[in-house]
Amino acid sequence: MGRVYNFSAGPAVLPEEVLKEAAAEMLDYNGTGMSVMEMSHRSAAYQAIIDEAEADLRELMNIPDNYKVLFLQGGASLQFAMIPMNLMKNKKAAHIVTGQWAKKAYQEAKIYGEAVEVASSADKTFSYIPDCSDLDIPEDADYVYICENNTIYGTKFKELPNTKGKTLVSDVSSCFLSEPIDVTKYGVIYGGVQKNIGPAGMVIVIIREDLITEDVLPGTPTMMKYKIHADNGSMYNTPPCYNIYICGKVFKWLKKMGGLSAMKELNEKKAKILYDFLDESKLFKGTVEKKDRSLMNVPFVTGDADLDAKFVKEAKAAGFENLKGHRTVGGMRASIYNAMPIEGVQALVDFMKKFEEENA
Ligand SMILES: *Cc1c(COP(=O)(O)O)cnc(C)c1O
Numbered sequence: 001m002g003r004v005y006n007f008s009a010g011p012a013v014l015p016e017e018v019l020k021e022a023a024a025e026m027l028d029y030n031g032t033g034m035s036v037m038e039m040s041h042r043s044a045a046y047q048a049i050i051d052e053a054e055a056d057l058r059e060l061m062n063i064p065d066n067y068k069v070l071f072l073q074g075g076a077s078l079q080f081a082m083i084p085m086n087l088m089k090n091k092k093a094a095h096i097v098t099g100q101w102a103k104k105a106y107q108e109a110k111i112y113g114e115a116v117e118v119a120s121s122a123d124k125t126f127s128y129i130p131d132c133s134d135l136d137i138p139e140d141a142d143y144v145y146i147c148e149n150n151t152i153y154g155t156k157f158k159e160l161p162n163t164k165g166k167t168l169v170s171d172v173s174s175c176f177l178s179e180p181i182d183v184t185k186y187g188v189i190y191g192g193v194q195k196n197i198g199p200a201g202m203v204i205v206i207i208r209e210d211l212i213t214e215d216v217l218p219g220t221p222t223m224m225k226y227k228i229h230a231d232n233g234s235m236y237n238t239p240p241c242y243n244i245y246i247c248g249k250v251f252k253w254l255k256k257m258g259g260l261s262a263m264k265e266l267n268e269k270k271a272k273i274l275y276d277f278l279d280e281s282k283l284f285k286g287t288v289e290k291k292d293r294s295l296m297n298v299p300f301v302t303g304d305a306d307l308d309a310k311f312v313k314e315a316k317a318a319g320f321e322n323l324k325g326h327r328t329v330g331g332m333r334a335s336i337y338n339a340m341p342i343e344g345v346q347a348l349v350d351f352m353k354k355f356e357e358e359n360a
Contacts (some may be wrong), residue, residue, distance in 0.1 A: 053248030076192035132161030149175035
């Protein structure tokens with residue numbers, strides 16, 4: 001069986017070129033006679049891999065020198081705790097709750113201090129991004145927390161919130177490297193890599209240096225201090241070696257594709273094909289407010305659960321995988337990350353048109 005079009009929200013599609021390269025290097029990486037999986041993380045060969053990965057990421061995102069790049073384990077979910085443990089000096093954080101991942105981070109922060117919900121879109125099942133231009137942010141809040149792209153419900157902040165001078169912390173798991181961003185607007189940018197970059201099990205944290213201190217909450221485990229990882233170049237302990245290697249290959253692929261501006265253009269083109277169809281379809285419809293639509297995760301429904309199930313089943317048989325919506329929301333969701341080729345989106349829309357005709 002050949003490759004399918006994989007619309008999984010994560011772990012998700014990777015560039016075929018990267019997979020082929022990794023396959024070719026599996027038994028003998030660059031003349032070392034071993035796989036990257038078998039290599040000491042203290043070896044010169046491995047140091048070159050991690051250094052190059054970091055340098056390429058810095059170049060892609062234009063990361064200033066006063067930000068550290070950390071490759072950590074524990075996924076994005078561990079950051080829900082690591083952020084308050086390291087950043088809650090006043091034990092207070094302002095949270096904008098726009099979906100399930102934002103809610104989980106909010107609930108986790110409550111374990112460590114006072115987490116204040118300053119805005120939410122729960123009233124309309126997270127189908128929009130609230131106006132965040134003038135929020136009531138506590139004077140003594142240590143930071144403002146957002147989940148920038150809502151993987152499950154398919155919304156995206158098109159404009160960052162007005163934090164009233166507070167540090168912005170952003171979970172970018174599902175929009176990482178999908179378009180250029182201004183790193184200087186953030187204190188912390190982090191994301192699990194399994195959505196838009198690489199294999200599951202790793203998170204990349206981009207953090208401004210002044211936020212990395214010894215002054216953490218009492219009881220913070222060594223492994224959960226940003227400082228220990230920053231001081232040791234993400235190698236305090238054995239890092240997720242193979243993940244870093246694959247991510248590094250994806251960074252090179254992105255550079256070859258023309259960088260993040262080119263990716264944005266391509267992602268807009270891809271999303272437009274799908275959204276334009278949803279807007280004209282009599283059977284399918286998108287579920288979020290148009291102005292807040294994500295370029296990465298596109299949820300849609302027919303309005304009939306049985307017909308949704310039939311669609312997912314027939315799509316799978318036709319080579320379109322993982323279109324079932326998140327288990328908590330139902331319907332369908334097409335995740336069209338960087339590595340999803342435009343042909344895949346066009347083929348999906350052609351299939352949806354055919355399904356619509358057959359089920360009119
Ligand atoms: C998937 C996801 C997470 C959780 O990632 P894990 O690596 O499984 O912990 C957190 N935030 C967002 C926005 C996600 O999409």
